[in-house]
Amino acid sequence: MRFTKMHGIGNDYVYVNCFAEKMPADPAALSIKVADRHFGIGGDGLILICPSEKADARMRMFNADGSESEMCGNGLRCVAKYVYDHGIARKPRLQLETGRGVLTVDLEVKNDKVARVRVNMGEPILEPARIPTTFGGTQVVDAPLTVGGQTYAVTCVSMGNPHAVIYIPDAAAVPLEAVGPGLETAPVFPRRANIHFVQVHSPNEVTMRTWERGSGITLACGTGACGVCVAGVLTGRTGRKLLAHLPGGDLELEWSAADNNVYMTGPATEVFSGDWAD
Ligand SMILES: N[C@@H](CCC[C@H](N)C(=O)O)C(=O)O
Numbered sequence: 517m518r519f520t521k522m523h524g525i526g527n528d529y530v531y532v533n534c535f536a537e538k539m540p541a542d543p544a545a546l547s548i549k550v551a552d553r554h555f556g557i558g559g560d561g562l563i564l565i566c567p568s569e570k571a572d573a574r575m576r577m578f579n580a581d582g583s584e585s586e587m588c589g590n591g592l593r594c595v596a597k598y599v600y601d602h603g604i605a606r607k608p609r610l611q612l613e614t615g616r617g618v619l620t621v622d623l624e625v626k627n628d629k630v631a632r633v634r635v636n637m638g639e640p641i642l643e644p645a646r647i648p649t650t651f652g653g654t655q656v657v658d659a660p661l662t663v664g665g666q667t668y669a670v671t672c673v674s675m676g677n678p679h680a681v682i683y684i685p686d687a688a689a690v691p692l693e694a695v696g697p698g699l700e701t702a703p704v705f706p707r708r709a710n711i712h713f714v715q716v717h718s719p720n721e722v723t724m725r726t727w728e729r730g731s732g733i734t735l736a737c738g739t740g741a742c743g744v745c746v747a748g749v750l751t752g753r754t755g756r757k758l759l760a761h762l763p764g765g766d767l768e769l770e771w772s773a774a775d776n777n778v779y780m781t782g783p784a785t786e787v788f789s790g791d792w793a794d
Contacts, residue, residue: 517794519550520598521557521787524590526735526764528559528787529577531594534566535604547578549794551731557792560731563591565598572605574613579730586615587676589738589780593633596621597784600630616676634781637739640746640771641674648678650704657750663698671747675778678709678729679743683753687715687723696727712740716753723761735764742778745769 517540520531530550532540540546547562549555561579568574575595577588595612599605600623610621616638624632641647642655649672651659656672661680671681680699684690690713699711711727724744726737741760748754749771758769768781 517792518789519557519792520789521559522594522598523764523785523787524593524736524738525762525767525782527590527737528735529561529563529588529591529594530557530559531563531565531598533598533602533604534564535573539564539566543576543578544582544584546794547580548582550792551580557790560728560734563588563595565595565604568613571611571613571618572607573599573610577615579728580732581730583730584615585677585730587637587739589635589637589675589740589742590736590782590784591738592619592621592635593738593780593782593784594786596623596633596635597630597786600625601786614676630784632781632783634779635738637675637742637778637780639776640743640778641676642672642746642750644672647672647674648706649680649709650706655750657747661699661702661704663702664695666695668699671751672709673743673746673750675739675742677739678705678707679712679740680705680709681712681714681744681747683714683716683751685715687713687725690725692725692727692733696732700727700729710737710740710743712737712744714744714747716748719753719755720757721759721761722748722754725763736762736767738767738780738782741767741769742771742780745771745778
């Protein structure tokens with residue numbers, strides 16, 4: 517199986533072009549194997565670039581534990597780059613099918629290759645049952661959640677996949693490895709959740725660190741950064757335009773007042789290709 521390793525600000529996945537390769541029989545099991553950083557290729561999971569009846573291509577994304585997620589923001593930018601650079605569809609605006617429907621992406625092309633991608637990530641989902649979370653009310657904004665004897669104020673947003681945002685004074689000081697698993701699997705999140713700790717610098721700039729559902733600590737989470745942009749508006753901490761610093765790099769976000777959609781802009785990088793013999 518031919519594969520390509522790509523990353524969006526350090527959020528790295530093994531990509532398989534299913535236009536050319538046979539669809540893996542068990543992508544969940546394959547994701548666990550290829551993501552292994554010692555015995556596999558190494559990555560935060562597996563992304564399949566598949567033919568679509570509704571769009572230029574379809575993304576399917578699997579975490580390092582084999583669970584399939586509805587969406588992946590950094591992954592979608594890389595899929596867009598692959599689709600353009602490898603000639604699947606040579607258009608500056610692509611339609612890509614994901615678990616949350618068909619999304620539009622705009623490409624910034626330099627020297628005939630995609631350098632940056634702007635994705636219309638769609639409308640955030642705020643109704644608790646649709647995130648999903650068992651918190652009551654119409655929105656979950658700074659709601660108290662006690663895990664491991666510690667109470668956090670969580671704001672919940674779905675961008676197709678579930679996110680919980682927690683504001684803290686110093687993002688670097690959070691013991692992510694220790695607190696991440698308990699928060700991800702808290703009973704209030706029936707399908708688990710991606711957890712983000714956010715430090716606000718100004719109304720348009722934050723630093724965030726992420727514990728991802730199914731993959732643990734990652735260098736970046738695109739859907740999470742969109743969730744942080746939305747949570748900042750809901751909690752009155754930040755404005756509709758945001759620069760987010762993540763461990764692997766920066767993302768530009770906007771929750772548009774005009775159309776209620778969230779826009780994410782950032783780079784996409786191809787690293788190497790190879791053959792997986794298993
Ligand atoms: N890193 C991704 C999100 C990947 C999926 C996530 N772990 C989940 O299970 O929802 C991103 O860039 O959005």
